[in-house]
Amino acid sequence: MNEKELWNLLDEVMDPEIPVLSLVDLGVVREAKLANGNPEITITPTYSGCPAMKVMEEDIEAVLQGAGFDEYRIKTVLSPAWTTDWITEKGRKALQEYGIAPPEQATSDKNVLLGHPKEVTCPHCKSRQTKMLSQFGSTPCKALYQCNDCKEPFDYFKCI
Amino acid sequence: MEQKQALFNYLLRLGDNAAILGHRLSEWCGHGPELEEDIAIINTALDLLGHARSLYTYAGEVEGKGRDEDDIAYLRIEREYRNALICELPNGHYGDTIARQFLFDQFNYLLFSELVNSTDETVAAIAAKAIKEIRYHLRRSTEWTLRLGDGTEESHNRVQQSFHDVWMYTGDLFVQDESDKAVIEAGIGPDLTLLYPVWQDKVKEVLKEATLEMPENGWMQSGSKQGRHTEHFGYILSELQYMQRAYPGCEW
Ligand SMILES: [Zn+2]
Numbered sequence: 001m002n003e004k005e006l007w008n009l010l011d012e013v014m015d016p017e018i019p020v021l022s023l024v025d026l027g028v029v030r031e032a033k034l035a036n037g038n039p040e041i042t043i044t045p046t047y048s049g050c051p052a053m054k055v056m057e058e059d060i061e062a063v064l065q066g067a068g069f070d071e072y073r074i075k076t077v078l079s080p081a082w083t084t085d086w087i088t089e090k091g092r093k094a095l096q097e098y099g100i101a102p103p104e105q106a107t108s109d110k111n112v113l114l115g116h117p118k119e120v121t122c123p124h125c126k127s128r129q130t131k132m133l134s135q136f137g138s139t140p141c142k143a144l145y146q147c148n149d150c151k152e153p154f155d156y157f158k159c160i
Numbered sequence: 161m162e163q164k165q166a167l168f169n170y171l172l173r174l175g176d177n178a179a180i181l182g183h184r185l186s187e188w189c190g191h192g193p194e195l196e197e198d199i200a201i202i203n204t205a206l207d208l209l210g211h212a213r214s215l216y217t218y219a220g221e222v223e224g225k226g227r228d229e230d231d232i233a234y235l236r237i238e239r240e241y242r243n244a245l246i247c248e249l250p251n252g253h254y255g256d257t258i259a260r261q262f263l264f265d266q267f268n269y270l271l272f273s274e275l276v277n278s279t280d281e282t283v284a285a286i287a288a289k290a291i292k293e294i295r296y297h298l299r300r301s302t303e304w305t306l307r308l309g310d311g312t313e314e315s316h317n318r319v320q321q322s323f324h325d326v327w328m329y330t331g332d333l334f335v336q337d338e339s340d341k342a343v344i345e346a347g348i349g350p351d352l353t354l355l356y357p358v359w360q361d362k363v364k365e366v367l368k369e370a371t372l373e374m375p376e377n378g379w380m381q382s383g384s385k386q387g388r389h390t391e392h393f394g395y396i397l398s399e400l401q402y403m404q405r406a407y408p409g410c411e412w
Contacts (some may be wrong), residue, residue: 048289049210078214079285081292134196135300136203140293144196160292 001067006032006039013063016055017139020094023056027086030077039064039072044082047140047160084159099123101145101156120156122147132156166342167280168222169242170349172232173385175215176243179233181264182208183400184251193254200300201257207293214286230411234404238397239387246329248393252322255308255315259322262301266362267333267355269298274350283348302366309370316371323367324375331380334359339385 001009010032011024023029023043031042041060045053057074064072084103087095092102101123122130127149135158137144142155185205192198216229246264251257272294275287308319334352336344343349367374383389403410 045210045289047207047210048214048286048293049206049208051206077285078289079281081285081289134200135296136196136200138199140203140206144199158296160296 001034003032003034006034009063009067010041010060013056013059016052016059018095018098018100020098021087021091023060025088025091025094027082027084027088027091028056029060039069041072041074042077043074044077044080046082050140082160084157087157095157096123099154100142101154103157103159118159120145122150122152123154124152125150130154163342163346164222164224166339167346167348168219169339170343171215171219171222171283173242173244175212175219175232176241177247177264177268178208178215179212180241180243180396181247182206182212183396184247184249185257185261187251188257204261204297204300207290207297211286211290211293214289218282218286230404234401238389238393241389241393241397242385242387244329245332245381245384245390246326248390248396249326249329250392253318255319255322256325258301258304258308259319259326261297262305262366263323263326263330263363264333265294265298265301266366267359269294270355270359270362271350271352274355278349279347305366305372306370309367309372319370320372323372327375327377328379328381331377332382332384335382335385337385 007024007029010029011022013023015021015023015026015028018026026046028043028046029041030044031040033040041064043053043056043060053076057076060074061072085105087103095102101120104118104120118132119128120130120132121128122145125147127147129148130145131148132143133146133153134144136142137155141157141160143158144153145156146153182205185201185208188198188201189205190198192201212233213229216232220227220229220232244264246260249256249260269291272287272291275283276291278284278287305319308315310316334356336352340349340352344351364374381390
C-alpha cells in the first residue's frame with residue numbers, strides 16, 4: 001500500500017455523529033504516512049471537549065487492522081487548531097445533502113460585521129431567509145437554525 | 161520559585177477554573193429554562209471540560225510524577241484545588257448563572273487571547289484551540305446579559321441583584337502571586353493587572369447597554385490561589401470525586 005491508498009482507506013472512516021462525512025473530509029486527519037510500511041496517522045479534534053475523539057481513534061484502528069496492519073501509530077495534535085475551512089468540497093456537499101448547512105465560507109454578509117448571526121442557506125429549500133434559534137445545536141460544532149420559508153429547523157455547521 | 165513549579169501551579173489554576181465551572185454548568189443538564197438553552201449550557205460545560213483535560217494532561221507532564229489528567233482532576237483534596245472562587249459559586253437562578261458566566265467569560269476571553277502568544281508552545285496550542293470556543297461562550301453570555309437586563313422589570317431587577325451578589329468574587333480573578341510573577345517573566349502568561357482595566361471597560365460597556373448598573377468595588381473575597389474556598393466547594397468535590405473515591409482507578 002502506498003500513501004495515496006492509505007488516504008483512501010482513511011476516507012472510509014466516517015464521523016461517528018455525522019455518518020456521511022469522512023474524517024478526511026472533515027479535516028480531522030492531518031497526516032497519513034507510512035514509516036517502514038507502518039501507518040502513522042495524525043489527527044486533531046474539532047472541539048477541545050469533542051466526546052467523539054476516542055471513537056474516531058478506535059474507528060481508525062479498526063480500519064487499519066481490517067487492512068492487515070498490526071503496527072501503527074495514531075497521534076493527536078492540538079496545533080494548528082482545527083478550522084471549518086478544512087472541510088473539503090466533497091464534505092460540504094455531503095453535509096448539505098444530509099440536511100446540515102455547511103459552514104459559510106468567507107462572506108460578504110454584513111450581519112457578521114455588525115455582530116449578528118450569519119445568513120445561512122436552508123439545506124432543504126435553499127432559501128436565504130433563515131434565523132438562528134441557538135448558537136449551540138445538537139453537538140458543539142453545530143448551531144440551530146430555522147427556515148422562515150419552509151419552516152423546517154436545521155443544523156448549521158458553525159465556523160470556527 | 162522554581163520555574164517548573166510555577167508553571168505547574170499556573171496550569172493547575174487554569175485547569176481548575178475550567179473543570180469546576182464546567183462541572184457547575186453541567187448541573188443544569190436537564191434543568192435549563194428551555195431546550196435550546198439546556199443544550200447551549202451543556203455544550204459550554206463540555207468545552208470547558210475539554211480545556212481542563214488538555215491543561216491537566218500538560219500539568220501532569222510538567223510535574224513529571226506520572227500523574228495523568230484523571231489523577232489530577234479526581235484525586236486531590238480541597239485545599240489543592242486552585243480555581244477562582246467565582247467558578248465554584250452555586251448556579252442559583254438563571255440570572256445568577258448568567259452573571260457569573262458573563263464576568264468569567266470576559267476574563268477568560270482576555271486571558272486566553274494573550275495565552276495564544278505564550279512562549280510555551282503547548283500553552284499556546286491549547287489556547288489557540290480554546291479561544292475559538294471561548295469566543296462563542298462570551299457571545300452567548302453577553303446576549304443573555306442584554307436580554308435579561310434590558311428585558312422585563314422582573315428580569316432586570318433579578319439579574320441586577322445577581323451582578324451585585326457575585327461582584328465581590330471578581331477581585332479574586334486578578335490576584336497574582338509568586339507563580340504568576342515567574343510565569344509573566346518567562347512570557348508564558350500575561351500580567352493580569354494589565355488585563356484588569358480592559359476587563360472593567362468591557363463589562364461596563366455591556367452592562368450599560370443592558371441598562372444595568374455597574375456594581376461598585378467594595379470588599380473583595382480572595383484566597384483561591386492559596387486553596388481557600390467558599391463553603392460551597394466541599395459539596396462539589398463530594399459529587400465530582402464520588403466514583404473515583406468509591407472505585408479507585410475506575411475507567412469508562
Ligand atoms: Zn427551507
